[in-house]
Amino acid sequence: MWTWFFRLASPPHVYALAGKLGLWFLIPAFALLAVGTWGGLVLAPPDYQQGDAFRIIYVHVPSAYLSMLIYVTMALAGAIGLIWRMKLAHAVAASCAPIGASFTFAALVTGAVWGKPMWGTYWEWDPRLTSELILLFLYFGYMGLRSAYEDINQADRASAILAIAGVANVPIIHFSVIWWASLHQGPTLSKLGAPSISGAMLWPLLTMILAFTLYFLGVLALRVKGEVLAREFQSRWAEDVLRGISTAGSQ
Amino acid sequence: MTPRRQRMLVVGLVVAGVAAAVGLSLRAFQENLLYFYTPTQALAGEPPAGKRFRLGGLVEKGSVRRESGSLEVRFQVRDNQQEMTVAYSGVLPDLFRDGQGVIAMGYLEPGGVFRADEVLAKHDENYMPPEVAESLAAQGHPGKPGATVTAPN
Amino acid sequence: MEQSLAMGGYAGYLAVAYGVTALVILGNLVAARWRFRKTRQRLREQLSRRAGRAEAHNSGATVGRES
Numbered sequence: 001m002w003t004w005f006f007r008l009a010s011p012p013h014v015y016a017l018a019g020k021l022g023l024w025f026l027i028p029a030f031a032l033l034a035v036g037t038w039g040g041l042v043l044a045p046p047d048y049q050q051g052d053a054f055r056i057i058y059v060h061v062p063s064a065y066l067s068m069l070i071y072v073t074m075a076l077a078g079a080i081g082l083i084w085r086m087k088l089a090h091a092v093a094a095s096c097a098p099i100g101a102s103f104t105f106a107a108l109v110t111g112a113v114w115g116k117p118m119w120g121t122y123w124e125w126d127p128r129l130t131s132e133l134i135l136l137f138l139y140f141g142y143m144g145l146r147s148a149y150e151d152i153n154q155a156d157r158a159s160a161i162l163a164i165a166g167v168a169n170v171p172i173i174h175f176s177v178i179w180w181a182s183l184h185q186g187p188t189l190s191k192l193g194a195p196s197i198s199g200a201m202l203w204p205l206l207t208m209i210l211a212f213t214l215y216f217l218g219v220l221a222l223r224v225k226g227e228v229l230a231r232e233f234q235s236r237w238a239e240d241v242l243r244g245i246s247t248a249g250s251q
Numbered sequence: 252m253t254p255r256r257q258r259m260l261v262v263g264l265v266v267a268g269v270a271a272a273v274g275l276s277l278r279a280f281q282e283n284l285l286y287f288y289t290p291t292q293a294l295a296g297e298p299p300a301g302k303r304f305r306l307g308g309l310v311e312k313g314s315v316r317r318e319s320g321s322l323e324v325r326f327q328v329r330d331n332q333q334e335m336t337v338a339y340s341g342v343l344p345d346l347f348r349d350g351q352g353v354i355a356m357g358y359l360e361p362g363g364v365f366r367a368d369e370v371l372a373k374h375d376e377n378y379m380p381p382e383v384a385e386s387l388a389a390q391g392h393p394g395k396p397g398a399t400v401t402a403p404n
Numbered sequence: 405m406e407q408s409l410a411m412g413g414y415a416g417y418l419a420v421a422y423g424v425t426a427l428v429i430l431g432n433l434v435a436a437r438w439r440f441r442k443t444r445q446r447l448r449e450q451l452s453r454r455a456g457r458a459e460a461h462n463s464g465a466t467v468g469r470e471s
Contacts, residue, residue: 037422041418047380050374053411053412102432120369126286164266183373186376197377222436242447243451
């Protein structure tokens with residue numbers, strides 16, 4: 001039952017597929033980004049308490065959600081790489097880190113400029129804010145650890161263990177607003193029952209979340225392509241690609 | 252046991268071990284992680300005496316008194332049982348209003364007044380247009396705006 | 405129009421939030437493509453150096469036999 005999985009994981013196949021997938025994901029992602037931004041900035045009504053400042057939600061929530069989704073993807077890929085000795089999984093994990101770090105940064109900055117006018121402060125050592133900052137440091141630690149090794153196999157193994165250990169921080173980020181008295185408000189979308197946001201404000205948010213997810217998959221594909229090529233440098237197909245003989249994944 | 256199963260076990264043990272370590276330390280540090288105390292907790296003497304702490308609760312409706320000619324403002328902060336007077340001198344955040352959740356950083360004066368040097372407004376997870384909020388208020392919808400504040404645990 | 409652009413006085417905060425997010429989105433795309441091209445360039449150079457070395461080695465061997 002796993003043969004399709006391993007065929008999928010053959011490097012030349014992945015290389016060719018990643019080039020195509022990148023565009024398939026990125027084109028709808030940018031279309032949805034345009035729709036969601038228009039919906040969020042223009043069509044959605046202002047909030048009853050926060051006025052127009054609440055519109056930051058349309059970039060803050062998708063960024064924060066991606067920062068966690070990417071971390072889980074990275075840890076999962078690292079675990080698959082460790083258990084099945086699958087190099088492709090390690091290539092995916094390594095490709096996740098810079099993307100995840102950048103969206104964690106975006107979540108922190110957009111949250112800060114939301115916090116200043118609404119809460120009265122850019123930053124507080126609140127459980128939610130602190131655990132998100134720890135996530136940023138985990139990404140930095142992951143990238144730092146990778147670059148500390150000369151040997152790529154050692155780098156893969158060590159960084160996968162760090163990623164897996166750090167995954168404990170993800171549920172802490174999510175539940176911090178429920179477990180502890182915090183300045184950050186509780187979850188709007190992911191709680192049981194109906195989301196506590198009116199429909200006219202909700203659809204641009206869901207559009208943006210979908211757009212960000214597709215965008216991540218697109219950029220991930222582009223990064224994985226380069227990563228696979230570098231790792232498979234010694235193989236026949238990679239040489240063909242580099243010499244321009246093979247058309248696999250040509251752009 | 253195949254080597255693959257062995258590696259699977261190791262990964263599982265790492266996850267379980269880290270989760271257990273994090274869980275235990277969170278339990279142990281729960282007190283320190285407490286971001287704010289409610290008026291009930293503060294009046295029961297839970298915050299260490301003489302130390303600065305954060306007080307969180309809702310601004311009692313109609314309790315905000317401003318001194319003319321200065322930025323000094325006094326208001327009552329309540330949870331669902333007790334309330335406490337907060338004195339503050341400075342600029343309040345945009346969201347500060349009657350019934351709003353606030354967090355004040357400061358200390359308890361001997362007279363039982365909480366002297367704050369920073370007041371932050373906490374907003375809830377509800378987002379709606381003003382018209383919807385008005386019609387909800389007209390229907391006397393419970394809990395909106397300004398949900399109840401309960402102590403953690 | 406002017407009133408809606410002011411965003412109730414929050415236009416500055418909104419501009420920073422949307423601006424930083426736009427930079428992250430474009431930056432990731434540019435970085436991914438740049439990195440791919442750099443990797444390909446580096447590997448091509450390695451490949452041609454390897455081919456060059458093999459050639460030099462072959463000619464060196466012939467010279468050695470002649471002397």
